[in-house]
Ligand SMILES: Nc1ncnc2c1ncn2[C@@H]1O[C@H](COP(=O)(O)OP(=O)(O)OP(=O)(O)O)[C@@H](O)[C@H]1O
């Protein structure tokens with residue numbers, strides 16, 4: 001499914017529009033950047049509370065399709081600007097990481 | 111093909127960190143390299159770049175792009191790595207609390223570089239600095 005479809009299905013708030021036509025094939029949860037770069041698959045939706053510029057850099061380098069901030073976590077301004085220039089969609093929810101992961105897994109083919 | 115690129119990575123500048131690896135990623139894409147090769151180079155170089163920022167007060171990056179390989183050499187004048195075997199272990203980190211709060215310090219950077227490259231050479235001398243040479247074969 002595309003990022004836009006995922007956004008609608010999970011009723012996520014849009015913080016950065018980005019390229020919503022990107023395909024999402026799987027998910028990844030976690031907040032430590034090197035773990036993400038080690039374990040997240042290209043094309044995933046990354047669910048985290050890490051809303052800083054380094055997280056955005058990781059998304060670009062590791063070909064992550066979109067960043068989903070759980071627990072209404074804060075996106076800082078530098079991160080927003082970088083995401084806009086990278087066309088990285090950043091979405092947000094008041095649900096926690098577990099709840100979002102469960103909801104995402106129901107949407108994606110296993 | 112033989113393209114050489116050079117970047118300066120400034121000290122403790124987290125807001126710019128990733129710029130060199132991002133630029134190399136864009137260059138490789140433009141040159142038509144395979145996506146999996148580009149991803150490996152980008153992640154390994156970013157880990158090395160961030161390590162220079164966090165642990166060594168910055169440094170320089172030299173990238174050599176050839177048709178069959180990409181070689182990234184990261185050189186710093188930082189404190190050096192006392193025990194490479196330890197540093198290569200998953201989970202070993204000397205990162206500060208401040209840096210950990212930014213999401214770094216999992217102790218996974220060097221293991222990631224190893225994982226995503228075909229060859230990794232670490233030359234380091236205490237008090238002098240570190241040079242990391244990583245090669246990704248196409
Ligand atoms: N360029 C360097 N100069 C000096 N010490 C380094 C350098 N690179 C790595 N180290 C040492 O090796 C340790 C392990 O590095 P590694 O990249 O694996 O983990 P980290 O940087 O601490 O955390 P992470 O990469 O997961 O954010 C570091 O904590 C640091 O002590």
Ligand SMILES: [Mg+2]
Pocket residue numbers: 157160161215218219220
């Ligand atoms: Mg590191």
